[in-house]
Amino acid sequence: MTVAPKSHDKEAATLDAQMPRRRLLAWLSGFGLFASALLAVVSDWLFFKPRVTYGPNARFAIGKPEDFPPGTRIARDVERVCIVREGNKIAAISTTCTHLGCIVAIADTGFACPCHGSHYDQDGNVTGGPAPKPLPWFQVTLAPNGDVVIDKNASVDPGTYLTV
């Protein structure tokens, strides 16, 4: 039992040396198996990465500019944005904490996160806590029908307002 396979191995080895064609085929099939495994990983990744998500639309209307009188700071928790109106300028600041995704609340000094204690000023700049980045500002546009539209897929520089 223990002796037989060894002699077999040896024979196979000598045969292999004599037959480069057999060795080439062994290499090719080994490579084929490896490539298939790689392909499987890639297709698994494609399968698990959804092409369509079922969440709410990232671009949405919030109403007419008149609904937000000057001085307004309203947090819309469903869409996770804070609507800011100063004079005739409107902007939308994200209320998703840049630390770990909790919803920040409006505080006297700006925003405060209940999860890990991050603090932001009125413009979303970090003033304390573990947050690594300021709160992003989203693009605000005016639809043809006069609605204010926010696009959460489009970030703009902090301090960018829409004049209405």
Next chain:
Amino acid sequence: MTPTQEPPIQKSGTALSTLRELPQNFWNSIFRNPLPSTDLERSSTSFTNFFLHIHPVKVNKNTLRPAYTMGLGLMATFLFVILVVTGVLLMFYYVPSTTQAYDRMLDLRGTVAFGIFLRNMHRWSAHGMVAIVFLHMCRVFFTGAYKRPREFNWVLGVLLLLVTLFLSFTGYLLPWDQLAFWAITVGTSIAGYAPLVGQQMKFVLLGDTTVGQEALLRFYVLHVAVLPAVLVLLVAIHFWRIRKDGGLSRPAVPAAPAPTSGVVKLKKIYGLQGFVRGPFTKLGNVPNDSVFSWPNLLMAELFVFVLTISAILVISLLFNAPLEQPVNVMHPPNPAKAPWYFLGLQEMVSYSAFWGGIGIPGLMVALLFLVPYIDRTTHGVGKWFAKERLLANTIFLSMVILNVIFIAIGTFFRGPNWSLVWPF
């Protein structure tokens, strides 16, 4: 006994005697051995029974010392068995849907017979398994059991710890209450901080950009199918290697001088031992320090099983698994806390998301994997806190204590907005 023995030729009995012997014959066809009373029968019992043949015929006495292993590995296994049984039962009443999951939790409380009790058992066993698996790892470290030839079994053990944590994490979302939602929101955001692939990984894990129906479904499938299968496979290899690495670790015993003068002449190696190579199976010069698995090892296992299930039953009768308010995606609880075993992580995360959530934990896990390949010494195996291992044990113990301190801070000393509070 011997299979080659011809059955005695019997005269075909009367129909009555056939009927009379039927129960006995049926019994004998299932259990090929009588209850063992001789050593040969004790060997056969372990060998021929499907459920027992995972055991060796004989085990080292050291393996059975309660003070050595404390039965922690067995406890973890039995907790997993309890988790599978209660988990499958809970599956009959659970729906992984954001609109129904929480109601089903309330149904378990209100209408399902034993529902509340099953959920308690499942929850407390899960907590117990995390704790016991961790303690088992500590035991293996402090007794130096990870050393050659058991290096890879230690690696498997670390993998098992990670799978256990991930199982616990995925199970956490399923009740779809406030704690579940926000703990998973925080947890997956931590994954998002991993360099390069972080955001992609988070997206694939959640199946969406935020925690919602897709995430609930994905976590459910991972929790009830994928991860248990992975865990069972890893446990099987873990157990298999215990046998193949020569049983549980134990102090090295100076080998008795090999018999020289033909007392035992190894002309022939019997049975399966012919296949066992390497230094671990020795014939002829082994000190007689082993006992038969039946009944010694089986009794020990039964004892640990009874202890484990009694503890879980009592705890489940006394304490109900918590269930918070239904998910409100607009109002995180303040403070939002992860389960206790992740609170050390959450505490570190409150200093720096990358270093606390990815950098330091990743480094710790990498170090854990590498332990047996860094520490190549072979002394001090099989003894708790061996003097020769003072340095290694001190380093490991400091890590454990540090982890416990962070968990304690996160659990007791953090209040609203994660500010420091005094708990008393």
